[in-house]
Every structure is written in structure tokens, then in C-alpha cells.
Amino acid sequence: MSSTATATRTDDAQVDITPVDVTKVRRTNRMPGERPLGPARILAFIALAFMALLWLLPMLWAIVTSFKTETDAASGGLNLIGPNGVTTQAYEAILAEGNVYVWALNSLWTSAVITLITVSISALAAYAFSRLDFKGSRWIFLAVIASIIVPPQALIIPLYYQMLTFNMVDTYWGLILPQIVMAPIIFILKKFFDAVPVELEDAARVDGAGRLRVFFSVVLPLSRPILGAVSIFVFIQAWNNFLWPFLIINDTTLMTLPVGLQTVLSAYGVQYSQVMAQAVLAALPLVIVFLFYQRQIVKGVATTGFGGQ
């Protein structure tokens, strides 16, 4: 984990490590003309630590409660360990139920499929907008970009109606297909392709490679980082999407994790440690992935987030 700690500017970090007191205030980014350990810095640290704690507490609280007995959880209080001690009862009860596995699996594979389709069709289209000229390319691109302003929530009624006519209500296709159009992705990828030197492609084309071959053998390998960033973004969105999966899926065995959990929230409403255990289990996959790939995810989200402007 220590490697990620240095993700921000660290050029002169190693030079100036002052092993101070127990708090180990180590400088990684000293501004020029600044004293090593001014009171301002200590204050900043305290403020930061306080806010971080505030932000971590709800999650820690959920974890703590998930390990309590129902009686202890229901009696409330700010104690870390209830009078009846630590137990994994809540987890056992939920996992015995079996549905959580099914929902997690559904979420995993539908999100993966959505990511794969979205990124593939967007990359192809973005390349066309960037490099190929065809009639109306400017206008079509403008229309796609303008569609970013259309809130998906305003389309749920006609989309549902459409799925009714396609017989796709309560099917995986009905769940997946409306989620594969993401105009901001086109915008980001086009910007990237625009910046790729044309000469690279021309060289391959002189050798007789067609557009598609050039795209797959020259452009795509160059685009790996941006495609990764975009994929992370699409996957998180799909994994967490609630409204559409909630509307289109009624069959318990087809539900995604967020939708499935919502149905049991009412059923288990008063069993707090079970509800919290579910929350923890549902959060776990992305949290683990985040712990391992923090840098990539942070970079990906920052890049993609700006693309939407």
C-alpha cells in the first residue's frame, strides 16, 4: 500500500524525511520557503484527520454492527462491542439465504458485459468521428454530444414501453441494452484519438492495412490506458445503477445486487446486524478492487469525470 502513498508529487520526498514524534509527520511535498513543521501544517493535519475520520465512521459503524448480535444491534449505543460479544451470526444468516451470491454474480457479469459492449461500440464510433470522413459526421457527432444533457431518468417511461413491445421486461437483455449508450465516453475517446499522430496510422496504411486492421493493430494498443480508465468508469456506473434494473427486473433470481438488497431492506428492516452485514458484503467487491487499484481508479475517474464537461 505504501507505494500508492506517493502518487502525488514526490520529487523531493526522500530527501527530507524528518522522523519527528509519534505522529510521524513526514513531509512529502514541501512548498518552497516554508518551515518544516509550522503550526499551520499541524492544524491542517488535524483538520484532515478529523474529516477523514468523519468520512470513515459510517462505514466502520456498519462493519462493527454487522458483527453484533441482533439484540445488541437493536439496543443501539455507541459501543464497539455489544454486551453479547462479537458474532458472525448475521453473515451466516444472510449467506444461508443464498440470494446474495446470485445477485452479486448477476451484478458482476451484467456489469462486465455492459462495460465490454459500451467501450467497444464507443471506441469504434469515436474513431470514426475522429478519423474517417463521412456525410454528416459533424452533425451526427453534435447530436451525440448534445444527448449528454438528456437525463436517463426522463426516458424511463418510453424505454419501459419499448421493452414491453420487445418482450424484454424481466430479461437480462432488457437490463443490459439500454445501458450501453454513454455519449460522454464517445467524447473522451474522440479527444484521445484526435491526439494520436496520424503518421503512425499512415505508415501502416502504406503497407496496405485496411482501416479496421489499423484500428486494431495500431490505434487500440496505444489506447490501452484511456480504455482502462473509461472501462473502470463504466463498470462502476453499471455496478451501482439502481433505477433501470429496479424497474425492468421483477424476478428475484435475475436481480442485481443493489436491487436485490432493496427488496430485503423492507423484509429485514428491524434486523439491524443483518442489514449491515448485507451492506458490508455488497460493498466488499468494489472496496477490495479499490484497495488494490486505487491509483488507476482515481486516475480513471478524474480523467473521465472531466471528459463529461
Next chain:
Amino acid sequence: MTDVMAGRSAAGPEPRVTPGEDSKGRRTSPTRGQASRRGQLVAWAFLGPFMAAFLLFVIWPLIHGIYLSLTDQSLTGAGGSFVGLENYSEALSDPVMWSSIGNTVWFTVITTVPLVLLALIMALLVNTGLPGQWLWRLSFFMPFLLASTVISQIWVWIFNPQIGAANDILSAIGIEPIAWLQTAHVDLISIAIATIWWTVGFNFLLYLAALQNIPDLQYEAAAVDGAGRWRQLFSITIPQLGPVTGVILVLQMLASLKLFDQAYQMMEGGSSETSRPIVQYIFEAGFVGYRFGYASAISYIFFVLILIVGIFQMVVLRNRKGNS
């Protein structure tokens, strides 16, 4: 596929060589602006899959929604006859529609300001390079990765009037407990608090990225000129963050206006007059009341609201850019 094949088979019998291309199917004069027929075909091979999805799942619903809004279509399949603007006139005189819009706008106001300010403060503090970078980023950004259902479950429990942590903290500092999610007006504020906790990490990351793009050179120059830390903050950092703040504001307001997931879940499917957002009213009209025509009309009113905010901000941002 077609292009690869064409490129390969060029050496063999390849009868059709359109003008503007050489025998290998390469475009020889892209400068003319006259795209060749094969060029068109190739372009559409690339565009096709996306455009098909775009037309089917964005453009068609967008158009069909207008039509539905002019009918009395029901989810059950009944109705469907043309009623003109009746749905719109009903919506415009529907007090629930207006209170939902009011709630949505109010929610946007009370979340946007803290979500931008807190994100800025967090990013500025983290960017000072204090030790524990990964821990700070983890704490602030992690909630953003959680599904709405997960954060709703956590916050419903925190806001529980009998055993929730929120009231425990209040009573610890001597304030009367509150029924957070069961009290009119407080319910929307509670949802706003949960939302701020949940999504501030995204804005924080955008600010952090922007801060790290400010060249060190500027600070060094300022330091040579004798500018202190605070001086640097206000004369370099804050002005440099202007454009990013504009972008974050736009993204944030548009996101807040689309409130549904956490509001619906934290109210446990129920709704109160002071917390129901407009998207939830679309859902209720369409999927609880089965009135697809009416729900479509409200969808369009919602869309217009988003458009107004979006266009207004574009104009403001452009003017600011023009002035500076």
C-alpha cells in the same frame, strides 16, 4: 471487417475502385472533402453498432415519449388515445408535481454548495502533501464506490430515531433527539447529508487532479518573490481553480437534480410531501399509478428543467470565460 478484406483482396480481382482511391482502397485525397463510397461504408461499419443503440435507446424513446405524453396510455396497455395537451395542463396544476420540483430544486441548493466547498477544502488539505495520502483518498473517495442501496441502508440506520448513531451524538452534546427521516423538511436534509457523504469524493478527486496540474514553477516563482503560503493560496491556487469549479458546479447541479435512488431507498419506498423528488414522481405516476401518458408529460417537464439549468450554466460559464 469489410475494409480489412478489401485491403487484402486488392491484389486479386477487385473490380470496383472508386475514384479518389488507389488500387489498394486507400483514400488518396481526403483533402477534397468528397468522401469516397467505400470511405462512407467503412465509416458506417465503425459507427453502426453505436448509432443503432443510440437511435434505439436514446433518440426513439425521446421522440416516443413526446407522443406518449399526448395520450392517456396506461401501463396495463389500456388507453392510448390522443388527448392533446391535457396531461401537461393537468401536471402544471398538480400541486404534487410542483412540490416535487420544489423539493428537487431545494435539494440541489443544499447539496451543491457543501459538495463543492467540502471537496475543495479536502483537496487543498490533501494537496499539501501531508503524510497518509492513500488513507485520505481512501476515506473521501471510498463512499462514492458504494451502491446507493448500501449507503441508504447505512444512513437509514444512522438516522434511526431510537437507536441511530445520529441521535446518540446529538444527545451526547445535549440536543433533543430528532426523528430524522420521519419529520417533514428534516427528511430531505437527512437525505442531503447522506448524499454529501456519499458523493463528495468525486468532486474531491476532480479538484485534486486540477491542483496537481498547477505547475510547481508558479509556486516557486511566488516564493522567490516572498509570497507566503496564504498569499500563494489566494493569488495562485484559487484563481487557477476557477474553470474546474465551473465544471464541478455544472456536473453537481445536474447530478443533484436527478435525485432518486437514495431518496427512494432511505424513505423505504414511501414518500413524503417534503422529500419526494421529481424523478420519484415520474416513477410513481408511471409505475404505481400506471399512468404512462401522464408520467411522460412530467418526464418532459423534468427534462425542460434540466435543459434550463444546463443552458443557463453554459451561458454563464461562457461569459465568464469571455471576460477573463
